[in-house]
Amino acid sequence: MQRYIAIIWQENHSGQCSTALKLRGKVIQRFADWSISVDAPGMFVCRATPSRSEISNAYVLSASQGVVLGQLFERKYVERCEGAGAAAVRLEFDEATSWRVVNTSGDELKEKYWGTYVALLRNDLTRQKMVLRDPSGGLACQSMMLGEIHIYFSNIADILLAEPIPLRVNRHFIVGSLVSSGPFSGETAYEEVETILPGQRVVHTCEDSRADFFWNPLTISTDHEDISFTEGAALTRRTVESCVHAWASCFSGLALQLSGGLDSTIVAACLASAPTCPRVTCINFHIQRGTSDERSFAREVAERAGFELIERRSGGRKSLELNARQNRAVVPTLLQRYGEWDEVWRALRERGSMALLRGDGGDELFHKGVREMPDSVDHAFRHGLGGKLWSIAMNDALIERRTVWEVLALAAKHGILKQPFDWRRLYRLDPKLKYMTDEAREYALNDETIWHPLYRHGAQWSPGKLLHSHRFLKYTCKFYMPAAEKDELPTLAPLLAQPHMELSLRMPLSLMRFGGRDRALARAAFAADMPTSIAQRKFKGLSQMQTDDWISSNPQFVRELLLGGYLAQENIIDRYKLETLLAKNSTARASAISSLIVFISIEAWLRNAEVHGMLAA
């Protein structure tokens, strides 16, 4: 993960200048080996010296107009399907380009480039400073204030080394995240720290600071592609392949987390055809129980692509306590560090891997579908009653195992009559809510501010596209890498590339689930490159067995952590229900695993924050 610190202040304000310069001095002293990218009135940016495998370029704009940190690719190469050509070109921002980037308030970046980046821009004429985070969210961007100056950073531990700022737990976020399932509002688990959401832009002027979205998935989704299924499949293939090839060209060796599902198989297929021919090593975690063991699928894929496959048994008796120490992010992240990752990182590095690729976001981008929101609703919303509505409704009924009449009723209600669809009620079905206290649950369910700002008032958008985009945006917001372990490789989600996200938003939902198959476009696009068994697969193995093993083998630790922890003490979760759940012979535990792991993750995060002295007394 690229580490950086940026300080932004108003240069005509003496108080802010004084605070900023003091902090600047501390940062330079503390991080003497870091390089300074911008050191100008109103803005200071420095970044850690990258290791060999880190994606950590700094595209400095001319005349100290700012810097773009991360990895950029030019969009024209995706449009020309020359993915590998993108990274081969060394990007430089000359005077004209720098001027355009700054004077379009960063819009030039989203129009001409894609990648994973944080842009810090300053406009000398207007004295505006802007911070932008790319739509894929691959590079973290948190912010906090010190007095009246703004600090932006990727790793909170860095800024606390330079300036120890006591932090307080943000109860509002903790409660809200149990309902919304993640950091989608811009808040973090610390009151003093906010996160810049993917696609968001913060503009600092002399008077104030305001945030907006320079990349808005909902407006993009109104621009529909009017194409056939075959054309759609071809376009999907070209776009995905170009994006994966672009990332592949940055590394001579790569690792791929290969589950044997459709998404990671598609990434594998693209890597196999990458013009730069990186050495690819696949890693598969499995548990030898029931449907959770998908090694046969992973083996088929690896063999077909000619990649080495490392198989690792996951879960089991690994100490939960050890895992709990590894969590030092600004939000609790799920404790999914199953298996012997230390050994895995070493094994992958020995094989020349410089980054780990995963198929994250594929299910949502390729459109697996939402039972409560058939595609015919989206079609009816855009086109009203029309010849195709019947066939789309039949397709929905086939996939979702409903009657066509139910589907048409929904299409009429929310598509033609445009009655608002409260998508948030889908979250009321979340099993975690059962274990919350009534007070905490009602408070969260009625609170608008826990949701992503773009989705708080969505009446004017097609409910189908609103849900579709929200589901994969959750991945971009979640995709945050906490402080890396010693040998850890940077993790990338190549399917969450901006060009692919935009294509997915513009593609009609009914085209993406066609002929009775979910993710039909993706299956058709890559049918020739994947084993038939995976192209036809309709179900996935259950990964929760790994977590169950984990929890079962640490019962005492789990009881102490949860029953004596913050969530119980703050009356957020119902202690009595939790005691029953954690009882030795509880049969309800198996179905509550996903909820338990979230609670454990929160408590482990809090414990870490205390242990590392990050919290105010």
Next chain:
Amino acid sequence: MHPTRLWLSRDWFVCCAGAYLVCFDTKEGRYQLISAEAANTLKDHVFGWPLIELAENGESPPSSGRQGVDLKRILLDKGVLVPDARRGKAATPVCVQSTRDCLLGEYEDLKVKLRASDVLMFAVAATSSGWTMSLRKEKQIPKGVVRQIVRHKLSLICDRELLEHERIEAKRLLATFLRLRPLLWKSADQNLFERLVLLRFLKYYGLQPRWVFGVSVEPFQYYSWLQFGSTVIDDSPGRTKSLVPIMMF
């Protein structure tokens, strides 16, 4: 002294899945799991009782005579085991051909022209199946259903593969079925009913697949599908291979 030999009740079926013996009661539609160690104690007491191989590192606990007596008594009381050969059968698990392919692979396979005769046969199959199932909840397989299927079909069923013309016809019929099903019922919670309709629909055209019921443990799941030889009719081998067949008609 030779131990009394018992039989598995005709209403029950068993299979070995993971480290368990899974027992299924067709009368109540319930499953019971018996650990391998306990189940193996009955090996010499029940005709055809399977022996479950224990895990690599698991030492087989000394089978106590008392443990075996207790389990035997419990199963006799529950009606799983019977002493009378006339009311029982050998407890040998079913042996089903491993599935290799499925009938509908590509999305184009769903394109089919509906014929009036197909629609009529579909309606007849749906109506008769609805009567048989009496639209009850999914858990139970009524005895009537089992008897009906077993009575007429067992003699016709064989384990050969589909011939080419049969495959084409079966694909056409399945596509027809899938197109018509959404007009009548939602299948999300009526899996047994739907399979029975499909089974009868295919039967009217001379095709007689096997109806296979399978289970997996950890996590526990049960599921059924139609199979002709090694071809899964209404699902994919990826799904069916993860399950152990427990019952078949």
